[in-house]
Amino acid sequence: MLQIKSVFDWVKQMQYDKLPWSSFSNEEHNIFSNFMINKIISMNPNHIEIVAEIQEFPMPKEKLYQFYCQVLPKQKSFSKYIKPTKAIYSNEVLNILASYFKISTREVTDYCDIITKQDIIEILLQTGISDKEIKKLLK
Numbered sequence: 346m347l348q349i350k351s352v353f354d355w356v357k358q359m360q361y362d363k364l365p366w367s368s369f370s371n372e373e374h375n376i377f378s379n380f381m382i383n384k385i386i387s388m389n390p391n392h393i394e395i396v397a398e399i400q401e402f403p404m405p406k407e408k409l410y411q412f413y414c415q416v417l418p419k420q421k422s423f424s425k426y427i428k429p430t431k432a433i434y435s436n437e438v439l440n441i442l443a444s445y446f447k448i449s450t451r452e453v454t455d456y457c458d459i460i461t462k463q464d465i466i467e468i469l470l471q472t473g474i475s476d477k478e479i480k481k482l483l484k
Contacts, residue, residue: 348373350376353385354376355377359382360422363419386417436450438465438469439453439454441468442465445472
């Protein structure tokens with residue numbers, strides 16, 4: 346029997362072995378995290394809608410485990426874990442851009458994918474920041 350050492354082992358268990366919840370130790374139960382399980386399962390495009398529906402309802406770990414054991418097809422699969430990207434610009438630059446566009450800093454991070462570095466430099470110049478300060482901000 347596979348010993349559960351990480352949430353990834355739990356996902357394998359729900360997708361392939363599907364052993365009963367009671368067959369695992371308390372230490373293994375403590376590794377189970379509803380949030381992380383949902384996040385990992387949602388990395389598979391075929392399961393996004395299932396995860397979106399089920400995460401709306403808070404439920405105990407055991408019930409979530411049983412649900413996924415019943416719903417997920419019995420097959421070994423690999424879904425690439427998508428890590429968040431690093432912020433390209435400092436919080437100070439993001440705050441300046443947010444006030445310039447009159448939007449939240451979260452929305453500004455999406456804008457940064459669209460606008461060029463030169464556009465950002467021009468915006469910083471328009472807000473009265475000197476070239477020297479801009480170089481420091483954009484390091």
